[in-house]
Amino acid sequence: MENVFQDPVQLSKGINLKELMTTATEFHIDMDFKKKQNGMSINMDDDFFPDMDGDDSDEEDVLKNIEDTADKLMLSSPEYHSFDELSKKMIDCSMSNGAVKILIIEEGDGPLVPVDAEVTLHYAAYWEKSNIPFDSTLTMNGGTPLTIRLGKRRILPGLELGLTMVHGPRARAQLLLAPAAAWGPRGAPPRIRPERALFVISLYAVSDVYASARFNDLPMEEQTKFEVTVRTVNGLHAEAKGLFSKKRYKRAIKTYQHSMSVLGLSRPKTEYEEDQLKKLKITTYINLAVCYCKVDKPKYALIMCENLDRISNLDKHCKGLFYYGRAHNMLGRHDEALTYYKKALKLEPKNKDIGKALADLDAYLKSSAKTEKEIWQNAFQSSVEEKKEKVVYAVDEDFQDGVREMCKDLAGRSEYAKFDLPLGLTKDEVDCIKSLADDFQGLHVLEDGEGKRKKVSIVKKISI
Structure with missing residues (x-):
């Protein structure tokens, strides 16, 4: 019997602690506890940690690794x-x-x-x-x-x-x-x-997952106390940060909004308390601006930054300036974005995020300017080509040369002059005359009548 209890005894089922402490409990021990179960022999000397199998050097390596990790x-x-x-x-x-x-x-x-x-x-x-x-x-x-x-x-x-x-x-x-x-x-x-x-x-x-519920259960006079406000807001901010890290931005926004409501109820009694609440409001507005940018609502982000500016100068807050610029950039207001990015960089010259945002915006503006230039060049080239196409008419070169010389003569005169062209001109001939007259300042083509009876005149008008 004495030898039996030298080895650990495995119980066939768990112990109910409540019953053990409040009622009389009996234990029945099977002396043959090493018998086979389900066709397998149970040996309490077996090692239930196979990762520790091997010689002593392997075990030492494992322990050394644990010690090194703890130190790190x-x-x-x-x-x-x-x-x-x-x-x-x-x-x-x-x-x-x-x-x-x-x-x-x-x-x-x-x-x-x-x-x-x-x-x-x-x-x-x-x-x-x-x-x-x-x-x-x-x-x-x-x-x-x-x-x-x-x-x-x-x-x-x-x-x-x-x-x-x-x-x-x-x-x-x-x-x-x-x-x-x-x-x-x-x-x-x-x-x-x-x-x-x-x-x-x-x-x-x-x-602090229960901060909100705990605050709501308090009477109004407790909710307005500074200590309660700070404890609740810090809890809500911690919860919002967790949500933000999991990319649950909409829920983070609701949590930050709730913290702003709690701050609105607080009644500070000293300048210190008022200053601490102001800092919490600033943090809340900035974090809300960040979240609104994440959910593609730049107009709301602008509002948060403007609210911040009402209680504290926005130009003193690098993060606020940065997201104010980002919101402008998202709305296509690139000049405004550039202004606020530069202000933010002035506060934190080594901030890599601001530097990257400025570099990206600069690259975008240069690319946009190049694209715009190409568009205008293509448009101008197209208009020139169209104009060239318009001077090609079904008329012979002698006719065009004659009209051009006549226009040149009229344009060189200093007084009013009018030259009537013969009747029976074709449509192409009339269009050719109009096109050539446009190349000379002060010349105008007048048309009167229809068909073969149409009268066409080139007039030199004097500017008064």
Whole structure:
């Protein structure tokens, strides 16, 4: 019997934790637990991690790779003498009674992570004085960061509590968790020891998915408070950024519009609060202009930039100038676009996006000028060719020479003169006379009558 329990025992079905804690529970253990199932022999000594198969050198390579990856992503274990020594640099998380301690390595640029937020992060967990993590997101999902909703009990309670003490996104922190705040005072042998564990965390994104609903449930006097406004707007902006990154521009626009409504309700009490709300409005208008350009609505983008100009000088905001220029460019107002692109470039001379936009617009204008020139050249050439075609009539050269000499004589006179042509001229002869007379200034062809009785005269008029 004693030898039987030297190996791990595999339960035939899972344990209901609620029943285990509230009712009397019996376990029935089959002493022949290594028997064959479905024609296959189950051996608990089998390695269930085939990637770790091979000699010791292969295993060392894998562990070394994990250690290097953790170091590259700034998730490596920090240098310290002991957990006791490390904890002296940390502070207790609220309501943890010392079970969760935190050290902020790099503070994020947003509000505190809400208790029901959706977060994207990497973490690596270490035992005391260990350089290789025993648990890490680096070995999950192909090494991509983990995205998880807080408040759903899907991660360790101490880890979840610690995250809500961090300003995100883009933050780094260390959490020291006592067993009671992690896997429990007994751990989960053999892999999880009943000891303290250090979690090194890199927080990449925070989405306050319930910011809007939480704000709408508040009474009006709460909605107008500065702290509530900032928290809600930051949450909405984080959500909008996520939507934008997924190219869901229309939903991002609605989210930014909602944040503008929240800002409109706020009642600042100090100059500082008023200045902070103004900055949030500027950010909102610029981001809306960007989104409207993405959905091909340049007129709305212009309106957003003009709204920005009402509360702050547009010429001071490079991004606002750039998208004001882009909106003009989309509407075919290339001269205006060029003006605002140049203003934006003056604020940020090394901005590659602005430089590229200017280069593209310059190339377009040069191409358009060349095309326009070719069109006019072709039009002029066509008109010349048409004119040449008009002087070819069914008349002999002697007739044309005679008419040309007569026109030349009349055009050279300084007084009024009129020359009547003989009756019975053909249509081609009349048309030829008109064409030749047009080449001389002041000559006009008069026609009177129809058919063979038509009278044709060339008149020299004097300009008064």
